[in-house]
Amino acid sequence: MTGIANAADLSSATKSLDDAVTNGEKAIEDAVGPKLDVDLYGSARVGFDYIEAGVSQDGLNGRDFLSRIGVKAKYQLNDRFSVFGQFEYGTRSDVVDFVQNGGLTLRIASVGVGHKDYGTLSFGSQTTVFHSFVRGSYFSDGLDTVRLATIREDDYLQYRFKYGNFKFGIGTQLEGQDGDNFDQVQVGAEYSIGPVKLQAAYAKDLEGPLQGNLYGVRAFWKINDIFTLSAYHHQQDDEFDFPSGAGSTGTLRLRASGGGLGNINFIPTCVGEDRTASGIYGSARVKEHQFHARYAVDSCDTSGDVQSIKGEYVYHYDKNLRFWTSVEHLENDAGRVPTALVGITDNFTSFQGGLRLDF
Structure with missing residues (x-):
């Protein structure tokens, strides 16, 4: 019985010591005041694509699929208020390729203030409200085609708020002293209920x-745990021309090295026309294996349509490492064929493979 009593006394003493250490750490934190957390991160996304456009320049090309490196910092002022900042740079200085001796390219540079209950207010070069709510990528390369608007903007002021299953955002851009104090305004909202968002x-x-x-x-x-469905629709009227051309990002490109073709965008814009981008998406994932696909149409009311079918297989080694291979095929109406390829072809196919390592 004495041994049992001693064991109980030892356990109680150990707990008291742990409590004392915890209280001591909290007292030190309270005495020191604000706490600074810094997070360095990156994502290497490297691979290749093979473009088939019916021209002699068709072929294999190494690719950088939006690799980036960045740093985030959060300064916790007290139990409610914080100040935060972020810098993020892309590792390519070209629209498609890595380039030897090429410089880093700015993606994000922002600062802001946050409140535990009332959301965040931030300013700088950052992801827009429209992108965050209705045009985020489905596929591993992050370059989904058939989407309107852009991913990020400079001089962008935005407020974000979350309450339970509801999210809200509003943003405006104040770029250039051109007589327009506010170049655009965006608002977005999200509501989740059970399996539906x-x-x-x-x-x-x-x-x-x-x-x-x-x-x-x-x-x-x-x-369920295996299947996910999604659908989206973007629509702009004929007077929406911000940014210039009001085009979509993440389009298929032929990076021709000769023949006067240059860098061809397979989904031309149609400035001055009503335009829509609509798609349906499905995903099936069993453990580390995922197959997903999307059918989408980019439609201009005068120039015509571009139809896209894309399928991708992904092997998720873990949450930080994945390998993927994909194929996308475009069918263009006559009015939506790139100028350099008129009379040559009206359909294009991209085969892709890559590795993504997040750290």
Whole structure:
């Protein structure tokens, strides 16, 4: 019985010591005051693509699929307020390739203030509200085609708020002393209920004589642990021309080295026309194996359509490492064929393979 009593006394003493250490650490933190957390991160996304466009320049090309490196810092002022900042740079100085001796390219440079209950307010070069809510990527390369608007903007001021299953964001751009204090305004919202997530966003062009509108909606349905479905629709009117051309990012490109073709965008814009981008998506994942696909149409009311079918297989080694291979095929109406390829071909195929390592 004495041994049992001693064991109990030892356990109690150990607990008391742990409590004392914890209380001591908290007392030190309270005495020191604000706490600074710094996080260095990166993502290496390297691979290749093979473009088949019916020209002699078709071939294999090494690719950088939006690799980046960055740093985040958060300064916790007290139990409610914090100040944060972020810098992120892409590792390519070219629209497609790595380039020897090429410089880093800015992706994000922002600072902001946050409140535990009332959200965050940030300013700088950062991801837009419209992208965050209705145009995020489905595929591993992060360069999904058939989307309207852009990923990031400079001089962008935004407020984000989350309450339970509801998210809200509003942003505006103050770029250039051109007589327009506010170049655009964007708002977005998201609501989740069980396996369903609903998203909507709106952008108003406030720059120049043409000041159009852009709308977007998207939905996700996680059927079970294996299957997920999604659909989206983006629509802009003929006066929406911000940024210049009001085009989509992440398009398929032929990086021709000769023959006068240059860098060809397979999904031309249609400035001055009503334009929509709509798609349906499905994913099946069993453990580390995932197959997902999307059918989408980029439609201009006068120039015509571009149809896209893309499928991708992903092997998820773990949450930080994945390998993928994909194929995407485009069918272009006559009015949407790139100028350099008119009379040569009206369909294009991209085969892709890559590795993504997040750290």
